[in-house]
Amino acid sequence: MIKYNAEDVEVPLNTSMSTSASNVAWSYQSRFNQRWTGNSVKSAVVDVTPGKTQSFNLDGVTINVKVPAEDSGTIGMIFGDPCIHPDPKWCKYANLFQVKDTLHRVINGLSQHDALDYWMINGDLFYDQSGSISQEFMKGLSLTAQARLSSVTLGNHDYWVDGNAGAQSSKDSFGNGHMQFYAQDTVASKTDERNPFDFSKSADRSEITDIKNAFWYNKIGNVAFIGFSNAYSWSASLPHFQEACSWAGNAKPALLIMIGHWNYKGDGCPSGMTDADVYNRVKSLSGCQGIPFKYIEGHKHCNANLGDGALLGANGFEDGDSSCHGAFAIPIIDTRNKHVKLWYFELAAHERRSGNFDAIVSCLESRGLDACLHYATTWWDQSLDADFNITDGQGSLLV
8 A cells, every 4th residue: 555645745766757647536535434533544546567667646746656566576674563752661762763763764765766665564553542643654754655565564552552452541543543544455445445444343332443454465576465463363364364365376476474463462462363373374274385484573572583484573662571672673575586585784782772873774775775785684585486386275366
């Protein structure tokens, strides 16, 4: 999903941009329902040609969109649990690590150098109860960065700002404000693009948003993604995973990445629904079985290479685990050259900025990715060129 703020208009430098822009006719436009009702959302499904830059006119604002060519290698950034409003107890490192400014500089810079195809946030979207913090972050992104493909998954603080249903407030979003602000091509939207959200659950009755608003899947270049929320039971989630795996079996990606949030149960995550639990179940489902498969998790405010996956939850928030707290990094997933590599640019560890902090950020901002790889540690390095078997599956496809 492409997102932009009309107030933040700039002309992106892109030598391959088209000379004319297609006017977008909105298929859905409405004020937010149930939560964050001071905002409005407009959406439409448009046709693009993978590998080609195309211009779209959105109510007078021109954006230039380039979706990677089918099965081409991609560069993406996934991070979780970002906090940008400091406090002395929880969001302890927002100022020390300049989290907001650093993320803006890196995402804007990589986008400007055409070295970023997508960016995603795997839950706990700025610990935002009213929508104002999400707006603040989006306004700091250039129009070029806002036109990159982006997605989010919902974490516990996106349903209940204090982290779980036992501490809920009547002002909590219960996922409603978030799923409208970060409007995505979820399974709720596949039946009718004129009605992209399912409002059957009532936030006023303290019901979390319907699972269909929190589950999505897509393919970017040679990578397929399945995004989900761990807040729902396995029985409620299984039909959607079966559908997504059936689609993946037909899409035949070189790599499949599953993105959730909770790395341990509790705080709204039922038993058997942690990221590792779900990963071990999904990898054996028809269609997903046999595809090189990784997963990304957050919730714990640490970073760790898990082999089959990665914990990427250290973005300004305190964890309390002295073995890993006070960390910060730029993680880049690179599937070019028939390999998947997770480049880990460490900016801080154990409450201390690294000696290369400024050099790394400046390099990524001003020179793109490839010129800065000497600063990175390689977490994943797996060939995507080997033959593998994909089992056939049945199910409807999300178009």
